[in-house]
Structure formats: structure tokens, C-alpha cells
Amino acid sequence: AQKVTQAQTEISVVEKEDVTLDCVYETRDTTYYLFWYKQPPSGELVFLIRRNSFDEQNEISGRYSWNFQKSTSSFNFTITASQVVDSAVYFCALSGANTGNQFYFGTGTSLTVIP
Amino acid sequence: KAGVTQTPRYLIKTRGQQVTLSCSPISGHRSVSWYQQTPGQGLQFLFEYFSETQRNKGNFPGRFSGRQFSNSRSEMNVSTLELGDSALYLCASSLGGRGNEQFFGPGTRLTVL
Numbered sequence: 001a002q003k004v005t006q007a008q009t010e011i012s013v014v015e016k017e018d019v020t021l022d023c024v025y026e027t028r029d030t031t032y033y034l035f036w037y038k039q040p041p042s043g044e045l046v047f048l049i050r051r052n053s054f055d056e057q058n059e060i061s062g063r064y065s066w067n068f069q070k071s072t073s074s075f076n077f078t079i080t081a082s083q084v085v086d087s088a089v090y091f092c093a094l095s096g097a098n099t100g101n102q103f104y105f106g107t108g109t110s111l112t113v114i115p
Numbered sequence: 116k117a118g119v120t121q122t123p124r125y126l127i128k129t130r131g132q133q134v135t136l137s138c139s140p141i142s143g144h145r146s147v148s149w150y151q152q153t154p155g156q157g158l159q160f161l162f163e164y165f166s167e168t169q170r171n172k173g174n175f176p177g178r179f180s181g182r183q184f185s186n187s188r189s190e191m192n193v194s195t196l197e198l199g200d201s202a203l204y205l206c207a208s209s210l211g212g213r214g215n216e217q218f219f220g221p222g223t224r225l226t227v228l
Binding site for chain 1: 146148150157158160163165170171173203205207209211213214215216217218219220221222224
């Protein structure tokens with residue numbers, strides 16, 4: 001079975017603070033793919049990053065960084081020097097090699113950045 | 116390159132009616148997936164179409180159906196609407212390979228009265 005857990009339901013930070021969004025996944029597949037999406041108030045899910053299970057290298061993209069650790073089945077997302085425009089709901093998702101293109105989403109973390 | 120488009124953006128229906136939602140994927144994408152998003156259940160996978168064939172199906176009743184046309188555009192149909200079908204319906208397109216990222220449309224907000 002595939003499962004994604006985002007234990008943080010809501011987070012509030014003050015602008016310029018760093019914030020980490022947690023994502024823990026469960027899968028029996030040896031090959032799988034992990035994703036992060038951002039859903040602003042407009043409702044459209046915006047793709048942020050994709051990682052496959054064989055690539056544990058961390059990634060940095062501007063103020064965003066991702067830490068993938070297979071040993072703890074986690075794929076955490078850090079925003080450095082947060083901005084008001086980062087306020088959104090963030091979803092972590094999992095796709096297994098044996099489940100087609102079905103994405104299993106976590107319940108999302110609502111991030112509010114206070115100016 | 117144009118993104119994923121969905122029509123209509125908003126719909127209001129009454130119980131028992133049926134509804135058809137439309138999705139146009141990104142040019143060149145052959146896979147279209149549909150998801151239902153509700154506050155209580157979150158994002159749930161409905162089905163995926165690839166080259167006009169349903170390739171994968173989630174755990175939804177048969178009232179939910181879909182199809183894909185030769186130009187990769189997809190439609191989703193819900194018959195005999197129930198109050199619980201009120202949700203944001205999101206369409207996503209991808210190239211169709213395993214693990215490809217999916218790009219989402221703005222969604223159709225369906226309200227069932």
C-alpha cells in the first residue's frame with residue numbers, strides 16, 4: 001500500500017523565518033517517485049519538485065530545498081527566508097512504479113507567512 | 116506552451132442530475148488523470164487515461180466515468196449526483212511515463228444542492 005503522511009496541518013511563521021514541511025511516506029515498491037506541489041488560494045496545484053527513489057541527493061532551488069532520506073522514509077521541504085507569497089497549502093505525493101501514474105497525496109500543510 | 120485547461124470552472128447542480136467536465140491537457144501530453152479534492156477526504160485519485168484507454172482507476176463508484184479522445188482531451192461524467200459529490204475536480208496531464216510529473220489544471224468547482 002502507498003501512503004503519505006503530512007503530520008503538520010497548519011504552520012504560521014513570520015516573514016523571513018525558515019520553515020520545514022515534513023513528509024513521511026510508506027511504500028513496498030523499490031522504485032517510486034516523490035513530489036511536492038503548492039496550492040495557492042486560487043486552487044491550482046503547482047508542481048515544485050520530483051524525486052525518484054534512487055536519487056537521494058538533496059536539491060536546492062533558490063529559497064527552496066528538499067531533503068530526501070530513504071532510511072527514515074522522509075522527503076522534507078524547507079523554505080528559507082519565507083515570504084508572504086509562500087502562503088499556500090503544500091502537498092507531498094507518492095507514485096509507485098507498480099501503481100501506474102496514480103498519485104497518493106498527503107493531507108497537505110497549510111502555511112501562513114505573516115508579514 | 117499553454118497549460119492544462121478545464122471547463123467549466125464552476126458548476127451548480129441538484130441531486131440526481133448528471134454533469135460532464137472537460138479537460139484539455141498540455142500539448143504533447145498523452146496521459147490525463149482526474150482527482151477529487153474535498154476538505155474531508157483530501158485529494159483522491161479517480162482515474163487515468165492514456166491513449167484513449169483507461170489505464171488506472173481509483174476507488175470510486177461507477178457513477179464516475181470518463182473518456183479520452185484521440186486529441187488527448189478528456190471528459191469526466193458523474194451521473195445521479197449526490198450531495199457528497201460537491202468538490203473541486205482537478206485534471207492533470209503528463210507525458211504518461213512512470214513517475215512523470217503531473218501538471219494540474221485550475222479545477223472545476225462542483226456544488227450539488
